[in-house]
Amino acid sequence: MWFKNLKLYRLSPTWALSPEQVEEALSKYAFKPGNTSEMQSLGWLPPRENGGLVHVVGKQMLIALRAEKKLLPSTVINQFAKARAQEAEEQQGYKPGRKQMKEIKEQVTDELLPKAFSVYRDTRVWIDPEHRWLAIDAAASAKADEVLGLLAKSIDPFPVESLYVTQSxxxxxxxxxxxxxxxxxxxxxxxxxxxxxxxxxxxxxxxxxxxxxxxxxxxxxxxxxxxxxxxxxxxxxxxxxxxxxxxxxxxxxxxxxxxxxxxxxxxxxxxxxxxxxxxxxxxxxxxxxxxxxxxxxxxx
Structure with a gap:
């Protein structure tokens, strides 16, 4: 249960959302597995199996973001695109140009995506209304940015502020x-x-x-x-x-x-x-x- 990392933010002084209101706001962006044409999808999921999107203990709240990413290495795309380009060269009598190669790669990517494996990554968020803290269990800034980006879409006005201290x-x-x-x-x-x-x-x-x-x-x-x-x-x-x-x-x-x-x-x-x-x-x-x-x- 313990967070391994803390990216710290302040809840806005105007924060007054109940767990039920947070649940309703997050439900608009609940996680759904990505369709066959999406490389990545994001959404909120219950932090506890069979629970709600907001897990509440006392005054504390726990939420979680799931990121789904399709595993489709560029080497695989390039391999199929090269074979497709050779076929095109034989048919048209000259090598595909830059624009055509781009179109070939996009077509190959669209064809391979439905067959790609999906990997999931969950990021937990602790909300402490009592002391006005929001902490993200993430070591990398990119993962925290995913959380903040979807929070901004889910809750309006955006409820989070940066933390500033007197001494660096x-x-x-x-x-x-x-x-x-x-x-x-x-x-x-x-x-x-x-x-x-x-x-x-x-x-x-x-x-x-x-x-x-x-x-x-x-x-x-x-x-x-x-x-x-x-x-x-x-x-x-x-x-x-x-x-x-x-x-x-x-x-x-x-x-x-x-x-x-x-x-x-x-x-x-x-x-x-x-x-x-x-x-x-x-x-x-x-x-x-x-x-x-x-x-x-x-x-x-």
Missing amino acids: PAAAMTGWLAEDEAPSNFSIDQDTELRASGESGAAIRYVKHSIDPDDVRRHISSGKQCTRLALTWADRISFVLTESLDIKRVAPLDVIKENNDAMSQNDDEQFDSDMTLMAGELAKLIADLVEALGGEKTSP
């Missing part, structure tokens, strides 16, 4: 390393990346290895900034913070797992228990992290 994560993380001291309630772990700005982009990474403060200062003096830093919050959750304020590799630690596993529950109860625990812990982690970055500001 790169500057803050660089300062923490230089001082060899994490902000209150955090500790620095062993994964670190420092990168130079400008065209060179020279980078040094420490993986499962503590970085010496003297080495940090030497890298900083040469123009590098910290762009990724592994942290632990309150001895309860480990994660990696990036320069773009993404939270990656989220992992609840043993103190959380032991407390939650102690309760004997069926699958549905376990899922809801995990969701409640995750929402409560992550909301506090995010609040502490925003505070460590100087608090929020209204614009870039």
